[in-house]
Amino acid sequence: xxxxxxxxxxxxxxxxxxxxxxxxxxxxxxxxxxxxxxxxxxxxxxxxxxxxxxxxxxxxxxxxxxxxxxxxxxxxxxxxxxxxxxxxxxxxxxxxxxxxxxxxxxxxxxxxxxxxxxxxxxxxxxxxxxxxxxxxxxxxxxxxxxxxxxxxxxxxxxxxxxxxxxxxxxxxxxxxxxxxxxxxxxxxxxxxxxxxxxxxxxxxxxxxxxxxxxxxxxxxxxxxxxxxxxxxxxxxxxxxxxxxxxxxxxxxxxxxxxxxxxxxxxxxxxxxxxxxxxxxxxxxxxxxxxxxxxxxxxxxxxxxxxxxxxxxxxxxxxxxxxxxxxxxxxxxxxxxxxxxxxxxxxxxxxxxxxxxxxxxxxxxxxxxxxxxxxxxxxxxxxxxxxxxxxxxxxxxxxxxxxxxxxxxxxxxxxxxxxxxxxxxxxxxxxxxxxxxxxxxxxxxxxxxxxxxxxxxxxxxxxxxxxxxxxxxxxxxxxxxxxxxxxxxxxxxxxxxxxxxxxxxxxxxxxxxxxxxxxxxxxxxxxxxxxxxxxxxx
Amino acid sequence: xxxxxxxxxxxxxxxxxxxxxxxxxxxxxxxxxxxxxxxxxxxxxxxxxxxxxxxxxxxxxxxxxxxxxxxxxxxxxxxxxxxxxxxxxxxxxxxxxxxxxxxxxxxxxxxxxxxxxxxxxxxxxxxxxxxxxxxxxxxxxxxxxxxxxxxxxxxxxxxxxxxxxxxxxxxxxxxxxxxxxxxxxxxxxxxxxxxxxxxxxxxxxxxxxxxxxxxxxxxxxxxxxxxxxxxxxxxxxxxxxxxxxxxxxxxxxxxxxxxxxxxxxxxxxxxxxxxxxxxxxxxxxxxxxxxxxxxxxxxxxxxxxxxxxxxxxxxxxxxxxxxxxx
Numbered sequence: 095x096x097x098x099x100x101x102x103x104x105x106x107x108x109x110x111x112x113x114x115x116x117x118x119x120x121x122x123x124x125x126x127x128x129x130x131x132x133x134x135x136x137x138x139x140x141x142x143x144x145x146x147x148x149x150x151x152x153x154x155x156x157x158x159x160x161x162x163x164x165x166x167x168x169x170x171x172x173x174x175x176x177x178x179x180x181x182x183x184x185x186x187x188x189x190x191x192x193x194x195x196x197x198x199x200x201x202x203x204x205x206x207x208x209x210x211x212x213x214x215x216x217x218x219x220x221x222x223x224x225x226x227x228x229x230x231x232x233x234x235x236x237x238x239x240x241x242x243x244x245x246x247x248x249x250x251x252x253x254x255x256x257x258x259x260x261x262x263x264x265x266x267x268x269x270x271x272x273x274x275x276x277x278x279x280x281x282x283x284x285x286x287x288x289x290x291x292x293x294x295x296x297x298x299x300x301x302x303x304x305x306x307x308x309x310x311x312x313x314x315x316x317x318x319x320x321x322x323x324x325x326x327x328x329x330x331x332x333x334x335x336x337x338x339x340x341x342x343x344x345x346x347x348x349x350x351x352x353x354x355x356x357x358x359x360x361x362x363x364x365x366x367x368x369x370x371x372x373x374x375x376x377x378x379x380x381x382x383x384x385x386x387x388x389x390x391x392x393x394x395x396x397x398x399x400x401x402x403x404x405x406x407x408x409x410x411x412x413x414x415x416x417x418x419x420x421x422x423x424x425x426x427x428x429x430x431x432x433x434x435x436x437x438x439x440x441x442x443x444x445x446x447x448x449x450x451x452x453x454x455x456x457x458x459x460x461x462x463x464x465x466x467x468x469x470x471x472x473x474x475x476x477x478x479x480x481x482x483x484x485x486x487x488x489x490x491x492x493x494x495x496x497x498x499x500x501x502x503x504x505x506x507x508x509x510x511x512x513x514x515x516x517x518x519x520x521x522x523x524x525x526x527x528x529x530x531x532x533x534x535x536x537x538x539x540x541x542x543x544x545x546x547x548x549x550x551x552x553x554x555x556x557x558x559x560x561x562x563x564x565x566x567x568x569x570x571x572x573x574x575x576x577x578x579x580x581x582x583x584x585x586x587x588x589x590x591x592x593x594x595x596x597x598x599x600x601x602x603x604x605x606x607x608x609x610x611x612x613x614x615x616x617x618x619x620x621x622x623x624x625x626x627x628x629x630x631x
Numbered sequence: 632x633x634x635x636x637x638x639x640x641x642x643x644x645x646x647x648x649x650x651x652x653x654x655x656x657x658x659x660x661x662x663x664x665x666x667x668x669x670x671x672x673x674x675x676x677x678x679x680x681x682x683x684x685x686x687x688x689x690x691x692x693x694x695x696x697x698x699x700x701x702x703x704x705x706x707x708x709x710x711x712x713x714x715x716x717x718x719x720x721x722x723x724x725x726x727x728x729x730x731x732x733x734x735x736x737x738x739x740x741x742x743x744x745x746x747x748x749x750x751x752x753x754x755x756x757x758x759x760x761x762x763x764x765x766x767x768x769x770x771x772x773x774x775x776x777x778x779x780x781x782x783x784x785x786x787x788x789x790x791x792x793x794x795x796x797x798x799x800x801x802x803x804x805x806x807x808x809x810x811x812x813x814x815x816x817x818x819x820x821x822x823x824x825x826x827x828x829x830x831x832x833x834x835x836x837x838x839x840x841x842x843x844x845x846x847x848x849x850x851x852x853x854x855x856x857x858x859x860x861x862x863x864x865x866x867x868x869x870x871x872x873x874x875x876x877x878x879x880x881x882x883x884x885x886x887x888x889x890x891x892x893x894x895x896x897x898x899x900x901x902x903x904x905x906x907x908x909x910x911x912x913x914x915x916x917x918x919x920x921x922x923x924x925x926x927x928x929x930x931x932x933x934x935x936x937x938x939x940x941x942x943x944x945x946x947x948x949x950x951x952x953x954x955x956x957x
Contacts, residue, residue, distance in 0.1 A: 156860060159851075188862035200853040205875035205951055215861040250951045266861075 109166035137321030188215030192267035198259035202251035209247025257288035315615035376426035401578035457516035759842025778836035879946035886942035
């Protein structure tokens with residue numbers, strides 16, 4: 095992040111972009127200015143719907159179908175993109191401005207080998223012969239620390255992992271040695287441990303070729319590692335612009351401060367010996383051969399929160415499925431209030447079912463889109479408690495009040511609710527059964543920071559008032575720190591560690607816990623640099 | 632063994648099983664056909680004893696299960712049996728082998744089907760791809776509505792219109808497509824031009840629309856946007872990025888239509904008096920010549936199964952996830 099010139103590469107002035115929805119055009123970017131020098135990295139942050147990607151694509155003179163750049167100027171290296179013909183604009187893409195997308199798995203064409211896709215733009219513009227471009231691509235793969243760099247390009251996208259694909263996509267963007275790369279949430283879909291590797295190789299390569307970049311993300315800690323300056327967007331308008339260090343140490347706007355609000359929730363952990371649920375030596379497998387859980391034992395104290403953490407594929411959600419009986423364990427037992435639960439869901443009594451409820455990550459798909467809120471919350475009330483008529487309505491109202499929504503929500507459909515409201519309805523549905531234990535499976539992962547904070551506060555309040563026990567499955571360490579009493583660390587289907595939050599979060603750590611905890615980005619621009627030098631030593 | 636090979640073998644096995652089940656269905660549905668060959672040849676006035684004797688001679692008095700196994704056993708040895716027609720109650724047997732009757736007709740049908748396919752498949756792909764490329768343009772709309780119009784008219788209507796235009800007003804092609812073994816190749820093509828055109832018009836729309844829809848369906852994929860952001864041109868996006876992923880649905884529709892060209896063309900054959908398999912089968916049904924009907928039906932079923940098998944195999948091969956497992 096040095097060697098900056100004052101030579102301006104990209105200058106966007108008063109950009110306005112309209113999007114078409116509900117049969118009319120809405121302004122989604124409302125007059126944003128942006129300046130980028132050669133070799134500079136600009137972090138663009140904001141919540142979903144803030145217009146980050148739309149603005150990033152506008153820097154390429156591109157608008158997604160259903161969007162149009164209605165006014166403003168985009169000057170790239172002295173050329174006015176908005177005055178160019180579509181063909182002239184196209185000839186800049188892939189040669190001088192490149193794009194790295196969020197979901198690498200979806201952004202690679204499944205029908206072609208990686209190397210063909212890596213060099214496609216370079217060869218198309220005759221920047222290099224196909225042979226040279228491919229040799230160069232292997233070199234880039236090596237720079238990006240991909241395994242077997244000479245041969246990995248001959249694979250198809252489905253044959254490599256998500257983190258590797260993300261790096262191949264960076265190589266693809268780098269192949270034509272562009273002046274500018276737009277990184278659009280490139281690490282959002284990755285596990286924290288993978289994210290560190292991808293971030294460091296991306297940062298190294300843009301530095302090496304002195305490429306300018308716009309780095310789009312919703313994660314302030316990530317952008318702090320990458321960017322020289324940060325721009326905060328909200329509702330299509332600039333909230334604040336500042337150099338990274340200034341922004342982190344001295345944010346001016348309330349909104350900017352609230353972006354890391356979730357990190358400010360701190361629950362005072364408390365310990366209890368009254369065990370509500372005990373998972374004892376459970377093995378579980380999908381089909382006959384794929385064993386996912388190996389001898390998993392977890393103790394869940396009554397009225398407390400046990401956070402289960404681990405990367406994707408570590409068996410967290412499978413453990414939840416075993417507890418609920420959706421996936422009967424092949425070995426071991428599950429004790430609830432000291433009594434063994436029948437392994438399979440269909441053998442459990444209504445009363446046993448009522449005591450354990452579940453909330454899912456995707457509130458969207460966990461609700462029938464044709465049912466109103468009344469139907470959704472009313473169903474468990476009728477099924478478990480036999481409520482009807484006025485008593486039913488009264489109870490639905492009480493539950494709505496409990497989740498801080500008013501009576502006007504009763505007759506709405508899920509499609510008319512925001513993401514946070516949908517998750518609240520799911521919480522109310524779980525509460526309706528009057529359970530003792532609620533399993534929360536990544537319930538805040540799909541939500542923006544501020545909404546996450548609201549949901550977590552609600553869950554904490556409900557625990558205080560109703561004494562509910564939670565098993566909280568997540569990969570997000572910040573969330574774990576915020577709400578847990580006890581922590582279970584899982585890795586490759588095994589429990590690595592279980593203990594109180596203070597024990598787990600304090601050294602000495604077992605190797606895996608150390609790797610996991612140290613990989614969580616911190617709000618410190620030197621964090622990645624320090625971490626890498628520490629790991630190297 | 633490569634997983635694809637085992638999948639193909641598995642599909643082949645399933646195809647044979649299907650053919651076996653179809654043979655049972657063919658046989659039993661013919662059992663339900665009212666009347667029989669004996670009755671049909673001898674007429675209403677025949678004495679019951681005469682009919683009975685004739686039935687015995689043809690073997691129709693034996694139980695159906697026994698007859699089925701005799702028939703299928705012979706088929707497995709490549710013998711479709713002898714036709715009923717050519718025999719009569721007086722014991723004179725001038726019947727021909729079923730295969731000898733079917734073979735020239737089958738060749739004619741395959742000739743016509745191939746000719747129509749050679750015109751229709753590339754035409755449909757070309758129209759589908761260009762319509763996807765210029766979607767919602769005037770060109771797209773014209774192609775869509777013209778092909779929709781041709782598929783909406785009944786086949787015989789299309790056939791008669793073609794005769795009216797190309798044989799009556801402009802005397803370019805003959806209206807009767809009477810070909811035989813000794814017709815030479817170019818003459819065959821010339822005489823079959825009108826039926827081939829009629830068939831083309833009937834099947835192009837279906838294949839063209841599927842090609843267009845399958846490609847457009849993929850244009851919303853993130854990897855297509857990625858290609859756009861790499862500056863890939865519109866035509867290359869369709870040919871290089873969308874089409875290779877669209878083969879599976881397209882090939883299935885092509886197979887469906889090719890099968891139709893073999894098994895479903897009887898109306899067009901009748902209009903142009905083309906000596907194909909469809910006509911033979913219809914005549915055989917009318918005269919209750921069961922062995923011929925069975926033979927034709929079995930060939931039709933086999934064609935259908937085989938073409939669908941090809942479609943399956945091509946869609947498997949076009950999917951790199953299956954071709955190159957992890």
